[in-house]
Amino acid sequence: MIQTNAKQLSPEQRDELLNVLKARFEKNRNRHQGLDWADVQAKLETNPEKLWSLDDMETTGGEPDVVGYNSTTGEYIFYDCSAESPKGRRSVCYDRAAWESRKEHKPENTAMDMATEMGIEMLTEEQYRELQQLGKFDTKTSSWVKTPVEIRKLGGALFCDRRYDTVFVYHNGAESYYSGRGFRGSLRV
Template structure:
């Protein structure tokens, strides 16, 4: 897996079949994440939204292991989060956003979390979404994930990230321009 985002936003029939099989298998193995939701309904929604399938493929390709975590009854959308045990490997060693990336004088990372998410057509999880994800399993026991940072923190040069340690979700701060091999980001997608 690479950090490069594919410029081609269409999936071949083989890629589509492989993605749908991976999503269905994960869906069936993790029913506790989406009780009461039927795969056939999710698949029909996915097949009607090819641009969302491309985004899900990017989530999968970069190691996110996306899965359904909810259904918005008002909009009819299914909600996918990255559910990989650790922060997705194909999205690590990135600073928080483009401004942070451009502010680094030396040893710049290849990309930023906010930019990669935008290129993939997804959003970084918010702190609340991250906490909700942790109710569905235990994630980031060895890694950490950038989350959406409030503008007042970002204006001062900081950004926030979360992880799971000692049986709790911890929220930390760091300079937005920092990056670590064990820190990436998790995304959300509504279909």
């Protein structure tokens, strides 16, 4: 019996996703000045598992786009660039330990589990601030960011948003969740 990789898009899905990513890339040149879509597409076509992750970012509302290139590793860097925290990734607590600590009203999932399932990394505070240099994001929502181990050990987790034309970093119990808070991810290809 031949097994197929469940994390691979059909040719039609691949083409549709590449068209969406190309249109977004061309529309938002300020996010990736000096980069060429043909180079990005060539890299994507040789990494089908990364295309699967990008498709997951897209279908959950993240609107992924290229935000940089690491010349040392030869990797293109994608971030979720949706105006607000991705709709399909909201109402989640921070991680599995936080989820398990809730006695009742548990959310359906956690930010860290979803990121792992999608094959992406949650943005760090530094990456979140870099993203905010490219536009105005999370003016009505907020996004969990990767929390330092020391804070997480004490039960907390960090999230960010943009209000009053300023990026704010806050803390909350990691077990909390809100309809207006999700998470943003990054992917290196």
